[in-house]
Amino acid sequence: MTIVPDFGTPVSRGGVLTPAMPILPRGTERHPVPGGGSRALPIGAGDRITIIDREGLQPCELVFFGPDGIADPSRLGARSAGAPDGLLQSFASSDSSARRVRAALETSGFTLDGALCARIFSDGSRAGDKQAFEAETDGLLLVSAPGGPMAVFDQTPPTDIIVYVQRASGGFIKSGPQMHDPLADPLVDINIQPGHAKTYEVRKGQYIQVLDVEGRECSDFQALDIRGVEKGRISDIDPTTTRSLMGHLYPTPGVHSKFFAMDGTPLVEIVQDTCGRHDTFGLACTARYYEEMGYPGHINCSDNINREMDRYGLPSRGGWPAINFFFNTILDDSHAISLDDPWSRPGDYVLLRALTDLVCVSTACPSDIDATNGWNPTEIQVRVYDEKETFEPTKGYRMSAGADLQLTRKTGFHDRFAEHTRNFIEYNGFWLAANFSNHGAIEEYWACRERAAVMDLSALRKFEVTGPDSERLLQHCLTRDMKRLSIGQVAYSAMCYPHGGMVDDGTVFRLGENNFRWICGSDASGIWLREQAEALKLDVWVRSSTDQMHNIAVQGPRSRDILEKFVWTSPTQPTLQELGVFRFTIGRLETFDGRPIVVSRTGYTGELGYEIFCHPTDAEAVFDAVWEAGKPFELTPFGLEALDMVRIEAGLVFAGYEFCDQTNPLEAGIGFTVPLKSKPDDFVGRSVLEERKAHPNRQLVGLDLDGSLVPSHGACVRIGQAQVGEITSAVRSPILGKVIALCRIDATHAEVGTEVEVGQLDGFQKRIPARVVPAPHFDPKKERVKGNYA
Known part of the structure; x- marks a missing residue:
């Protein structure tokens, strides 16, 4: 076994970088192995196999069958570690990778009975660690990234392994387009x-x-x-x-x-x-x-x-x-x-x-x-x-330009929500409900404001940040002060690039002294955290747990009444009644032996509300408990269209609308996440944000608009001929009875009461009179989030 260079770095063609199309050396193939999954690869004598642990701490098992059907790792120059227990566990699952491996074994006539494996990365590998082997004979290689379902209170998600095969012959062992497997047997x-x-x-x-x-x-x-x-x-x-x-x-x-x-x-x-x-x-x-x-x-x-x-x-x-x-x-x-x-x-x-x-x-x-x-x-x-x-309807999604393709996935809660609607849209690689057939966005909205509503938020990205330097990494990358965060507490924070533009926003959960969970909207967060950890040489791991942890939100005035019926907590954890705003508790469904869940008092609606996190295999049981407990309170399913209405009223920001990498937190209306006075430590973008706070250029404000026309995202905001801002989000507010908007405007015109006009058509031929008002429009003191209802 030897350490080898990475094959997947971006290349330059004529001086132009092409990170999305890395060119591998001739005769080299790349094969991703999903966390918890496996892969079968035909190998030729002299082929060089390189295994890379993409995120760290992911064990890997290799089983190599020679032409005689005997699985002996010495033919790869590796020592035997006994039976391939992880591969056997993966092999028994019903996922697509296991089905393909079973088919490869069946075609070859080989069996795992008595097979021996080599085991690597079992002693605490770092992200990007790699090992190489060389095949002595032709054969069939099985590669496994073992790992079972992760409990929500645990932080051990199975993650991907990447396999590179450098063919001794200089070409593929299979020729031509067959390298891209058909979706089924083609006619x-x-x-x-x-x-x-x-x-x-x-x-x-x-x-x-x-x-x-x-x-x-x-x-x-x-x-x-x-x-x-x-x-x-x-x-x-x-x-x-x-x-x-x-x-x-x-x-x-x-x-x-x-x-x-x-x-x-x-x-x-x-x-x-x-x-x-x-x-x-x-x-x-x-x-x-x-x-x-x-x-x-x-x-x-x-x-x-x-x-x-x-x-x-x-x-x-x-x-x-x-x-x-x-x-x-x-x-x-x-x-x-x-x-x-x-x-x-x-x-x-x-x-x-x-x-x-x-x-x-x-x-x-x-x-x-x-x-x-x-x-x-x-x-x-x-x-x-x-x-x-x-073939399920699906679209392709990549977490970054050079990432592996993922097809649109169903969340663990999907089938339960599908009992109420067929109107799903693709959102960040998952199918989420836009609205529900027997309700509609307006009725769903009022359910959230007056009673309770339940929605699927599983598309949120989750990252486990663990290790001795985990606090130091997050203190460096997040605007909030991690040293003030207690175990069991949640903080809403921004994450910035050096120029002050935002990578993302999200919530960070502190599970232990050196254990954090970052929940956000974008995969870019995890990539940025890993890049910063590597640059600072920190002893920390950042591993994706998105596919191991799905979540629903139960929001509205009766949400606590609903959850009290089925959330069980141990004496060492806060009860639901004791759970304060931006706190979480680890519990179970119903009893000590119930399905494990994490419940946080968080939300995205401006209402009293909670989020429930669980493993996808427990999702239907969690939904059923919520739905049954919610029946007396007329609990209603809640889609993305209604969510957009309540979050705009509450002044809650959304990526690509209120912020992007060209917008800093002060301009995005979340300056409260940047405690420049109380956080003494430096963090990414701090010096720029200090300057911007002293000399603001743009601000996020509220607008009240005349009439009933709802402007689109990006619509110009003008005073006379000059454009002074743009609409970030707008909605006709049911509870306020008027059209409202969030607007990023030049700081010289951000004073409450300023009269502006929202441009339609070319921005000049049609104007909607509007005026600057405080944001948020609805419940500015957050009394409803605190559970203080009139």
Whole structure:
């Protein structure tokens, strides 16, 4: 075993950094292993295997089968650590990684009976630690990142392992696009080389996967109603009809998109999309485009489609309209179109479902004269799957530019909320309810204000910060004073970059002297904490526990009455009655032996409320306890639309609206999280914030607007001709009976009573009179959060 360099660092091409597309050395593969999961990899003699512990403290087990079916770690140059207990535990689970490993073992004819493993990273590894091995023979390698469900009062989440394989042969042990495994057994599997097009027939209900093999390659797609084709006419996806029926100015492929023929016949719908950035439905590239660029005779997708359609006797077109998958169209404020490198990464795909029998055509675009294909045309893979397959609607999510793809996930509470609505939207990689079928946002709003409401907040990011230097790290990275935080206490804080712009906001829980939990909205928080820990050489670990801890919020005047019915706490923990604002308690459902939970007196509504944290496997039991206890109080499910209403009234900020990395906490309206006088220690961004506090430039204020029009986020705020601010959030407040807004405004015009106008259309032709008022608009003294109701 030897220490080796990292393979995944960003590379520079022509002086341009490309962190999203790291180029691995030739013959090197990268294989992530999910925390608690496993992976099977075919290995050749002489192959070099490098294992990296991404976040630290994650044990890893390696089982290597030789051609004789005997699992002997000495063939990797490693010592035996006995039976692979962690792999056996993972192997027995029902997750997708375990299913793939079981299939690999079944195909090979090998068995884990009597298998021996090598065990690494079991003595307290650091984030980024790595070890390398070399295979003496061909074989099958099983890699496991063992770990079971994490209790909510524990801080031991299983985290990812990354495996790099450097092939001794200099190439892949499997060739070509098969490196990207199919989603199921394909009925059709077509490889399209750059500069070519292929037609294929698809029956109603079947699925079409268009896959970008190497990344950054445009693929034009058209689907024609086969009944029209049989009559010699073109009945294909029509951009104008699609745009009109979907209510989009420029329909972009997404999870809920459908595409229609000119007569309104639905042809395809999008089921999965891992890229999320495609064309505005223009033309496939044409001969004229290349001619006008000075390249007459250049091969183009429209002519390629014409040649494929000729076999069906269909007339040629000078330019075929198409869904231009992976093509990065940019539309500016004047509606001018430009382009840049595609956003797609190797293996990104779009999955469609045929809504009638179709003739489809796909291309691999040949453009090598611009950024359409990143200046390097590559191949496209098309697969068709049987209609009997089940594919959940999902979108792709990455926690950072270079992170591994994750598909949209269901929270542990999803199925319970799904009993009340089908209206889920993707939020930060999870499906969350927008509103509920038999209620609606207004009714959900009033339930929260007058009784109680329950909502899913599991998409919040959770990070376990542990180790001797955990307090020092958070004291350095958060604006709040961690030295004043008691065990059992929660603090709301901002996290800043050196220039004062915000990384994120969130709550920090102190579980012990050297144990903290940071709960926030963005994965960027965890990345920033790790970067700072490494820069300061601190003895601390920052590990993601988002998938180990899901949470619901029970908010409203009767929330305490509901939770009192089922929350059990030991004598060493505060009871629900004793739990103060921004405190938490560790408890159980009902009894000493009940499901473990953490209950915090926190929320995002401006009401008395609590959040309940549990492992996803306990989520349905937790929801059932809440729902049953809430029946006498008319507990109502609560969606994101209603949440936006109550949080704007309460003056609570939201990432991307009230703050971003160009906004400091003072400008975001949360200056109270920056105790410059009482926190003596330095922290990231302090010097800039001191200067900004002494000389403010912008402030967040409240606005009361005349009339009933609700302005959009980003709408300009003007005094006369000059723009002095912009709307960050706005809502028609049910309880106040007027339109209110949060506004970031120049400090010279932030005085209460200042008359302004909110611009509509171009900002000049339509104006909404408004005036500056104190924020928050509703319950400014936070009496309701304290439980003090009139």
